Amino acid sequence: MMRRSNKTVWLITFVCVILGFFVVKALEGPNIEMEIGGVTSLETIEKLMSEKKALENRKAELDEIIKDYENKLAQYEAGAADKSRRVQQLQEEIQATRLTAGLLPVKGPGIEIVLNDRKRDSFLDSDPYIMNYFIVHDSDMLHVINELRGAGAEAIAINGTRIMATSRISCGGPTINVGKSERFTPPFVIHAIGNPDELMAAFQREDSIYHSLAAWGLEFHIRRMDSVEIPRYIGDIEFTYAKSIQAGD
Numbered sequence: 001m002m003r004r005s006n007k008t009v010w011l012i013t014f015v016c017v018i019l020g021f022f023v024v025k026a027l028e029g030p031n032i033e034m035e036i037g038g039v040t041s042l043e044t045i046e047k048l049m050s051e052k053k054a055l056e057n058r059k060a061e062l063d064e065i066i067k068d069y070e071n072k073l074a075q076y077e078a079g080a081a082d083k084s085r086r087v088q089q090l091q092e093e094i095q096a097t098r099l100t101a102g103l104l105p106v107k108g109p110g111i112e113i114v115l116n117d118r119k120r121d122s123f124l125d126s127d128p129y130i131m132n133y134f135i136v137h138d139s140d141m142l143h144v145i146n147e148l149r150g151a152g153a154e155a156i157a158i159n160g161t162r163i164m165a166t167s168r169i170s171c172g173g174p175t176i177n178v179g180k181s182e183r184f185t186p187p188f189v190i191h192a193i194g195n196p197d198e199l200m201a202a203f204q205r206e207d208s209i210y211h212s213l214a215a216w217g218l219e220f221h222i223r224r225m226d227s228v229e230i231p232r233y234i235g236d237i238e239f240t241y242a243k244s245i246q247a248g249d
Helices: 002-100 128-134 138-150 196-202 209-215
Strands: 106-116 155-158 169-172 175-178 182-184 188-193 219-230
Touching: 106 138, 106 196, 138 155, 138 169, 138 175, 138 188, 138 196, 138 209, 155 219, 188 219, 196 219, 209 219
Parallel strands: none
Antiparallel strands: 106 188, 106 219, 155 188, 169 175, 175 182
């Protein structure tokens, strides 16, 4: 009976030792895992914080690069705007110069004048010298053009040919030469753009060519027009002897 009890005690003791060992192992296992897990989390956090700091530094660098490009873009846009305005100004100056030079067709209010020789059945044409008084001469045309210019005409055309400061107006027998190659026979139709009232009034003065031509019986009809179209000058404008003066010359 005693032996069985001792065996039982030893068996129980052995079982308790075994159980104790496993209990200890069981209790030590989670502590070790928690410790290892804790170390791993800390390293991860430190790594993530380091990456975050690196990303923040990179972002700051990129922000500076973007800011630099934005400044360059603003400077370029400002320069482009200035250049665009300058180009526009140059274009406007070129257009104004072409307009002044008569190289553009123009339109505006003005007047129309029709000049024609006196009708032959109203005078004796047996004397050729008398006939010269009853036809339109180049000098008559020049007087009309000069009066129009003096009254403020901004553009003038004879039979659709633009008249410039250098345009020739000369007699060619029964015709009148206008410009380099144009030759017209009467009637002569003159268009002028300007203030219609002022242009009309110029021919109402006592010293106007109108009264002289009308006294000889030549046809001189003038009328106000709300819209007159005058073509651009066709031809070359050449300066052989006149040269521009440069600064310092």
